[in-house]
Amino acid sequence: MTELLIKKIYNWVDERYQVTDLTGFFTKKTVPVHKHFVWYYLGGITLFLFIVQVATGILLLFYYKPTAAEAYESVKFITTKVEFGWLVRSVHSWSANLMVFSAFVHLFSTFFLKAYRPPRELTWVTGSGLLFIVMGLGFTGYLLPWNELSFFATKVGTQMAGAVPVAGEYLRTILRGGDEISDATITRFFALHVMVLPIAAVSLLGLHLIMVQFQGMSEPLSSAKDPVKKTMKFFPNFLLRDLVVWLLILAGLMVLSIMFPWELGKKADPFAPTPFGIKPEWYFLWMFQTLKYIPAKIFMFDGEVLGILGFGAAGVGLVLLPFIDIWARREKRNPVFSILGVFTIIYMLFMTYLAYFGPQK
Amino acid sequence: MEQTKITRREFLNYVLGGGILALLGSAGYPIVRYITPPKGVETQASSVVAAKVGELAPDAGKIFKFGDKPGILINSPTGELVAFNAVCTHLNCTVQYDSRAKSILCACHNGRFDLNGKVISGPPPRPLEKYDVNIRGEDVVVSKTA
Amino acid sequence: MKKVQMHKKVSISILVLLALSAPCCMAQEKDYCVECHKTLDGSAKEPVDKISHDVHSKRGLSCADCHGGDRTKEDFDEAKDPAKGFIGRPKRNEIPGFCGKCHSDPAYMRRYNPNIQTDQLAKYMESQHGKLNAQGDQKVAVCISCHDVHGIREKADPRAPIFITNAPMRCASCHADKEYMKDYSIPTDQMEEYSHGVHGEALLKKGDRGAPACHSCHGSHDAALPRAIAVGNVCAQCHSLTRDLFAKSPHKAAHDRMGIPECEACHGNHKIARTSDEMLGTGPGSVCEKCHKEGSSPYIAATSMKTSIETLKGDIKDTESMVKDAERMGIEVSETKYFLDEANNSLTKSRTYVHTFSKETVAGIAKEGIDLALKAKDKARKAIGEFNFRRKWLAAVIGIILLLAAVLYLKIRNMEKT
Numbered sequence: 067m068t069e070l071l072i073k074k075i076y077n078w079v080d081e082r083y084q085v086t087d088l089t090g091f092f093t094k095k096t097v098p099v100h101k102h103f104v105w106y107y108l109g110g111i112t113l114f115l116f117i118v119q120v121a122t123g124i125l126l127l128f129y130y131k132p133t134a135a136e137a138y139e140s141v142k143f144i145t146t147k148v149e150f151g152w153l154v155r156s157v158h159s160w161s162a163n164l165m166v167f168s169a170f171v172h173l174f175s176t177f178f179l180k181a182y183r184p185p186r187e188l189t190w191v192t193g194s195g196l197l198f199i200v201m202g203l204g205f206t207g208y209l210l211p212w213n214e215l216s217f218f219a220t221k222v223g224t225q226m227a228g229a230v231p232v233a234g235e236y237l238r239t240i241l242r243g244g245d246e247i248s249d250a251t252i253t254r255f256f257a258l259h260v261m262v263l264p265i266a267a268v269s270l271l272g273l274h275l276i277m278v279q280f281q282g283m284s285e286p287l288s289s290a291k292d293p294v295k296k297t298m299k300f301f302p303n304f305l306l307r308d309l310v311v312w313l314l315i316l317a318g319l320m321v322l323s324i325m326f327p328w329e330l331g332k333k334a335d336p337f338a339p340t341p342f343g344i345k346p347e348w349y350f351l352w353m354f355q356t357l358k359y360i361p362a363k364i365f366m367f368d369g370e371v372l373g374i375l376g377f378g379a380a381g382v383g384l385v386l387l388p389f390i391d392i393w394a395r396r397e398k399r400n401p402v403f404s405i406l407g408v409f410t411i412i413y414m415l416f417m418t419y420l421a422y423f424g425p426q427k
Numbered sequence: 428m429e430q431t432k433i434t435r436r437e438f439l440n441y442v443l444g445g446g447i448l449a450l451l452g453s454a455g456y457p458i459v460r461y462i463t464p465p466k467g468v469e470t471q472a473s474s475v476v477a478a479k480v481g482e483l484a485p486d487a488g489k490i491f492k493f494g495d496k497p498g499i500l501i502n503s504p505t506g507e508l509v510a511f512n513a514v515c516t517h518l519n520c521t522v523q524y525d526s527r528a529k530s531i532l533c534a535c536h537n538g539r540f541d542l543n544g545k546v547i548s549g550p551p552p553r554p555l556e557k558y559d560v561n562i563r564g565e566d567v568v569v570s571k572t573a
Numbered sequence: 574m575k576k577v578q579m580h581k582k583v584s585i586s587i588l589v590l591l592a593l594s595a596p597c598c599m600a601q602e603k604d605y606c607v608e609c610h611k612t613l614d615g616s617a618k619e620p621v622d623k624i625s626h627d628v629h630s631k632r633g634l635s636c637a638d639c640h641g642g643d644r645t646k647e648d649f650d651e652a653k654d655p656a657k658g659f660i661g662r663p664k665r666n667e668i669p670g671f672c673g674k675c676h677s678d679p680a681y682m683r684r685y686n687p688n689i690q691t692d693q694l695a696k697y698m699e700s701q702h703g704k705l706n707a708q709g710d711q712k713v714a715v716c717i718s719c720h721d722v723h724g725i726r727e728k729a730d731p732r733a734p735i736f737i738t739n740a741p742m743r744c745a746s747c748h749a750d751k752e753y754m755k756d757y758s759i760p761t762d763q764m765e766e767y768s769h770g771v772h773g774e775a776l777l778k779k780g781d782r783g784a785p786a787c788h789s790c791h792g793s794h795d796a797a798l799p800r801a802i803a804v805g806n807v808c809a810q811c812h813s814l815t816r817d818l819f820a821k822s823p824h825k826a827a828h829d830r831m832g833i834p835e836c837e838a839c840h841g842n843h844k845i846a847r848t849s850d851e852m853l854g855t856g857p858g859s860v861c862e863k864c865h866k867e868g869s870s871p872y873i874a875a876t877s878m879k880t881s882i883e884t885l886k887g888d889i890k891d892t893e894s895m896v897k898d899a900e901r902m903g904i905e906v907s908e909t910k911y912f913l914d915e916a917n918n919s920l921t922k923s924r925t926y927v928h929t930f931s932k933e934t935v936a937g938i939a940k941e942g943i944d945l946a947l948k949a950k951d952k953a954r955k956a957i958g959e960f961n962f963r964r965k966w967l968a969a970v971i972g973i974i975l976l977l978a979a980v981l982y983l984k985i986r987n988m989e990k991t
Contacts, residue, residue, distance in 0.1 A: 068444075125461055139473060146905030147465045150457035153963075306985050313978040317971050324967040327902075439984045446977035453970050495907035497914070517783055521918050534925075536783060536811045550783015550811070 095282060096297035097304045100289040102179060106304075107311045108172035109278070114312045115165035116271070118319070119203075120264070122158040130210070132256035134249035137212035138333040145330060156323040162204055164319065166349045169200050177387075177407050180394045181284035187388035189281070192274040194385040199267045201349060206259035208347055209252060213331030218344040220255075221247050226357065229370045230378075247336065287399060343426045352417035353377055355424075474570030477510060480562060488524025488531075491569070497521050498558065498569060503542050504529055510569040511544050512556035522555070531555065604644045605652055606636035623724030632685055639671070666706045668715040669697050696795035712753065719743055719793075735793075738776060740786040741767060763787075766844035773843075785811070804842075805835035812836075818928040850886070853927060854879025877932035881939035882923055888946040889916050892953060899956035906956055912949035916942045 080086055097106065129148055131140040144151035173193070176182060182190035209220045224247065228238035243250030289295075298304055346354050360369040383390065393400035475498070477491040483502040490497050490513055499513040501524050511531070513522050520535035530547060531540040538549035545554045558569045611621040624630040629638070637644040641658035643651060653659045663671040673694035675681050682691050697703040697716075705713040719735055726733035734743045745764035747753055754761050767773040767787070775784035790799065790807045799807050805825075809816035819825060819835060828835050834842075839852065839860040851858030854875045855867075861875040892913055900906050919942025926938050 125458065128462060136473075146907070149460040149463065149465065151461060153457060154461055303985065303989065306981060306988075310978050310981045310985070313974050313981070317974040317978070320967060320970055320974070324963055436987055439980060439987055442980050443977070443984055446973065446980055449973045450977055453973055492908065492911045495910050495914075497911070517781075520921065534814045535921075537813050538783075550781065552783070
């Protein structure tokens with residue numbers, strides 16, 4: 067009976083807006099099936115977590131107050147007095163971290179499967195942009211509870227921005243809203259976190275999804291050469307599978323949010339000395355640790371500046387990857403890129419490990 | 428007879444539908460409770476309803492909870508309502524209103540404060556933190572001074 | 574014409590004379606005491622070095638204002654002329670009279686500070702120091718022993734020897750010196766005891782200027798022992814509530830009758846140890862047992878009071894650990910902590926009301942505290958219950974989600990079979 071109802075509504079809409087072309091496209095779309103099929107889920111997982119973030123973020127907006135005087139108290143109010151506030155906040159914090167992780171896994175899987183080769187270059191470019199936006203959302207959001215950890219982590223993070231040559235000081239002042247982390251910082255971080263970055267994310271995401279839908283999923287080089295191609299219909303088969311995965315992720319998220327609730331921490335005191343061993347969030351740690359190991363001076367250049375420039379160059383390299391990897395363009399493998407990818411993963415993991423367990427200077 | 432037997436497909440669809448509804452319910456209920464403003468507490472964690480209008484007679488005081496610390500609300504002999512942080516600035520005992528001396532006393536070491544919170548005598552080194560008092564309808568609302 | 578010229582001449586001359594005399598009028602009148610003594614060495618030069626921060630010299634007074642003589646005279650004999658009132662260096666036990674010359678003269682002192690006390694000399698004469706001084710004792714404290722000489726700082730100056738955080742050291746400079754005090758029959762361990770007691774630690778270690786120094790209990794100029802009958806009054810300057818309770822209790826009459834000082838009998842005088850519940854009731858640290866025999870009704874009262882307090886302490890401790898658990902689980906506990914704080918206030922109050930020595934009173938106050946602690950415990954229990962509820966709720970939700978995922982999976986299988 068529900069099917070009849072759905073059909074009736076569909077016809078009503080179709081009569082007015084001719085959606086059959088679009089829906090026809092969807093029903094025809096297929097997804098290639100091969101041994102690396104499982105990685106196709108990662109993009110959807112990241113999207114799901116993003117939706118969770120937007121929903122919990124909107125709920126938090128109902129009670130959060132973005133000033134230095136009230137931020138911490140408002141978060142305390144949410145977690146202690148608002149019904150299910152503790153849950154909304156805990157989910158928002160956990161989902162943020164899971165989303166960053168998922169974005170990185172999605173990045174590396176598409177890297178190794180060379181999904182960025184033509185005709186999908188711009189999908190990769192928008193994807194890299196999305197990664198930077200997601201990390202920006204993480205960085206700006208982390209300050210908002212205005213607790214000790216977030217205050218000092220932001221202090222360290224914005225300090226690094228100052229190391230950019232020429233524009234560094236100005237950039238740091240723009241980020242901080244002044245010379246120091248203050249009330250001015252929290253309001254602009256709030257603006258970035260709640261408006262600027264989400265709008266940018268949604269725009270790029272829209273493009274990214276349209277491109278994926280239009281061009282279909284990329285096939286890995288190994289199966290692209292197979293004469294016999296197994297496929298699966300996108301709607302409803304792949305989509306339903308996607309939903310199963312999303313449900314499992316949701317279950318995991320709930321377990322983490324309830325069994326390991328996110329701490330409130332201590333309210334930030336701008337006049338207190340920096341606590342020993344302060345670190346940024348885990349997804350920035352590999353960069354943070356790298357900068358620690360660069361010597362203070364390399365020839366006549368400031369070590370930190372070189373490090374920042376290095377990261378900048380890596381970022382540019384990441385975005386332009388489809389245009390750099392000319393072998394992939396010719397549907398050929400190049401071991402250099404594979405080794406580079408593996409090395410990057412090991413490097414990031416190792417640096418992160420050292421940041422937590424190495425000598426705490 | 429085949430038509431009355433539910434096919435596996437239809438059965439699955441029913442269970443699926445039921446499951447989706449259950450999930451939506453268990454997500455929707457917390458959301459609805461969340462956006463309902465909590466009763467009895469100020470959305471500001473830094474203000475509190477200390478008493479009802481008329482509850483305190485002139486020349487009397489009352490200890491109330493402010494956050495996780497005690498506060499003291501005093502109806503002065505002239506009928507003016509004042510409120511302070513009730514934690515003595517000497518060694519953190521809770522102060523009280525002394526209606527005989529018309530001042531605030533800390534019984535631990537005889538520290539005394541006037542009705543502006545300033546130290547009159549005894550060991551306290553600093554005045555008591557003063558709070559703002561406002562009447563809102565039936566409520567006497569005490570809040571941190573901006 | 575002539576008259577105008579004459580006027581002009583006179584006025585010009587006057588102006589010239591004034592101009593010529595200006596330098597010598599403008600210049601500071603020389604203080605020849607200082608001028609001469611600053612060229613000397615050692616103890617003769619010391620006064621000059623010190624008067625720069627002296628409270629007297631800041632008000633325009635100088636050597637001759639105390640020692641007599643004429644400061645405007647450069648010549649030694651003229652400056653130190655006894656006819657001009659030159660006293661020179663007074664003998665040690667003449668010093669109180671020397672300072673008292675001005676300081677006990679209200680009319681004189683009013684010119685400088687209308688509110689300064691002028692009874693120091695009179696008080697000193699009544700003090701232990703003053704009495705010995707009058708007998709000719711050369712070692713006993715005089716004004717300069719505490720106030721220093723030539724470089725006298727105001728009482729409110731933290732560098733002054735009499736500034737409250739410095740004062741105990743000043744008294745101890747004689748009173749803790751065994752060699753110096755060997756001719757006197759009083760102990761020399763007061764500073765040692767005091768610095769290890771609560772008052773000494775508060776003043777000397779924590780810098781709490783509300784804590785008493787030696788003169789707070791013994792007096793400064795009128796320093797003497799308070800005598801047993803006055804000890805209670807002395808302590809009551811700060812501990813008035815406790816003293817009032819004691820005064821209303823049967824202990825006061827008993828102490829007065831036996832001539833035992835009130836507070837000191839149990840708490841000591843200089844080494845006042847941090848009070849502990851061990852002092853109450855019976856047991857190794859008990860002070861009650863010092864006088865009261867086992868089985869006597871005071872003994873029973875002591876035991877009962879101790880029990881009330883121990884019960885309250887136990888309840889508070891239980892609640893505290895429960896609150897800590899709840900906090901760890903991420904539950905809001907500020908209201909619970911508030912009641913716990915109030916229970917701790919009751920504990921302090923019940924310890925204070927021990928001084929009524931009435932087991933009913935103490936039990937009553939302890940009960941208030943116990944009720945509060947139990948209220949807090951109840952809240953903490955609810956908070957932990959809340960956490961358990963959340964976990965159950967989680968299990969239910971996970972169940973729904975996993976069920977749904979499984980059904981979906983079956984649906985996919987079912988769909989793809991055809």
